[in-house]
Amino acid sequence: MKIGILGSGLMGGTLGTLWAAAGHDVTFAYSRSPAKLDRLARDCGGAAGTVAEAVEGADALLLAVHWSRVGDVLGQAGDLAGQVVLNCCVPLDEDNRDLVVGTTSSGAEELARMRPKARWVSCFNTTPSESFAPVFAARGQITAPHVFTYGDDAGAKQIAGGLIRDIGFEPLDAGGLRNGRYVEPFAMATVELAYVQPGGPALTYRFEKLRG
Template identity: 75%
Template sequence: MKIAILGSGLMGAKLGTLWGQCGHDVTFAYSRSPAKLERLARESGGAHGTVAEAVAGAGAILLAVHWSRIEDVLAQAGDMAGQVVINCCVPLDESNTDIVVGMTTSGAEELARMRPRARWVATLNTSPSESFAPVFARKHLDPSPHLLIYGDDPEAKEIAGDLVREIGFEPLEAGGLRTARFVEPFAMVTAELAYNQPGGAALTYRFDKLRD
């Protein structure tokens, strides 16, 4: 599958590299540093280019930019009509300390309003990027850690869920895109646990229902 990686920060760089290792045709785009895009493409066996080039013909698009850059990257991406767009953005202010959208809406819902013809699904934002490589290295071990996945397009969620499984996580169905109103604050809880509490940043989680 051709996957467009819009954003070359921690999330985009690590996910694109892992999906490249899984055999996907990964194209990196949108960075202040062209050299970084070139390096990521080389290390993943993929390509790099403009946002428009990356999005063209992509079977899935990963949106992994800071909230302050959303309007710019969407302008370059076009309407993405009919394309599966996987959102891992949390709508944070410039200091990355406060959520700027909620509780009667969410970042994910606002993105869907900005590009209503795209097929939106949200996931990957409730476990820090530091967890991806160790989970990938252990992906054949059970049980797999969960990642919440939510959206209103069942087929888009299936495609995103398969990509989540490929890097070693188990996608946990969490309802429609409206769930983002509660997941995005939860993502801040996982960030607190990962970065401000002892034990390191490679945080994962798993929810289990207890049965008699």
């Protein structure tokens, strides 16, 4: 599968690298440092390019930028008509402290308003990036942790689910984009658990329904 990574920080860099290791054709785009894109591409056998080049012909895109940069990257990406876009952004302020969208809307819904022709599905935004490599390394040896997915396009969710499993996680369907109003604040709880409380940031979670 051809995947365009829009954002080269911890989320985009790590997921793109692991998808390349899983056999996907990955193109990294959007960074203040072209050298960083080149390094990511070189280290995993992928490619580096512009946002337009990453979008062209992609089977799926990952949007992995700070909320303050969303408008800029989408401006370079075009209308994204028919494109499957995995969104791992949380709508945080510049200090990464408070949500700037919530209660009556969500980051996921705002993105869908910005690019209504795209096939949006949110995922990975409540899971610390530090957990990705350990889970990937332990694929098949541990019970797969969950990753919330939410979106209104069943086909996009299916594609996202396959990519989530490639990393070693299991997708957990949390409903439609509207449910981002409840899922995105949960990301702040995982920040507390991963980065504030002791034990390190490689946090995972799994929900189980008890039967009988």
